[in-house]
Amino acid sequence: MSRPLILIGAGEMAQIACEYFEHDSDYDVVAFSVESPYLTSPDLAGRPVLAYERLADIHPPGTVDLFVAIPASQLNRLRTRFYLDGKARGYRFATYISSRAFVWRNAEVGENSFVFENNVVQPFVHIGNNCILWSGNHVGHRTVIRDNVFVASHAVISGYCDIGSSSFIGVNATFNDGIKVGEDNVIGAGALVTKHTEPGRVYVGSPAQAIPNRSSFDVRL
Structure with missing residues (x-):
């Protein structure tokens, strides 16, 4: 039996x-929701768009699940804000794992996470809450992806x-194997990360180097 779902965004x-x-899960998407200043149309894809501020009046917690469908905006902060606010209101959050992804039986994927097709997630991997893995990534054994991370396509994250x-x-x-990436990092397209990274930095190149005097919060995503 399908469960009703509202998408934030x-x-x-x-x-x-x-x-x-709608086409690869047991959920039935019944509405979208945005904050009132961004409510420019009453419907989208044949479904109503609801004011987020009034969502609990129309669909109280326990009657629907939520998924925050926002990409890496503001270094994932916008998606995280809605996720934490929804949890504080008492909502339950959906997770989507494509039927065309390979996720080993003991890998863990947290709530409000989205795993696209052709991802390979190996044994003992832990993917946290509020993460997005776009299509075609490799996540090696015993790797940990912590909360609120966005992984674009075709990244190779080795084991540990x-x-x-x-x-x-x-x-x-x-x-490389065993790399520790600091929180709030931006790892540029095509970067080869061979050493641990520092928090709040931007890394580019092969091998990857931090861009001097540039914070990850300076990057527009």
Whole structure:
């Protein structure tokens, strides 16, 4: 029996999430929701768009699940804000794992996370809450991806890595075994990370180097 789901957001990520949840899960997407200043249309994809401030009046906690369908905006802070607020209100959160992803039986994936097709998640991996893994990544054995992380497509994260919370991993980034990535990192597209990284930094190149005098919060995602 399908469970009703409301997607927080009304942009491209929300519309993509709607497609996946509707056609490859047991959820039934019944509405979208955004904050009132961003409510520019009453409906999207044949479903109502509701004011987030009034969501509990229309769909109280316990009657629907939520998924925050927002990408890496503000270094994942925007998605995280809605996720934490929804939890504080008492809502339960959905997680989506594509039927075309390979996720080993003892890998763990937290709530409000989204794993696209063709991801390979090996044994003993832990993926935290509020994470997005776009299509085609490799996550090696015993790696930990901490909360609020966004991994773009075709990253190779080798075994025993630790990806710090709220980080952004760019397309085709590669990590050697056992790498510890600091929280709030931005790892650029195609970077080869061979050494542990410091929190709040931007790393680019092969081998990856921190950009001097530049914080990850200076990057527009």
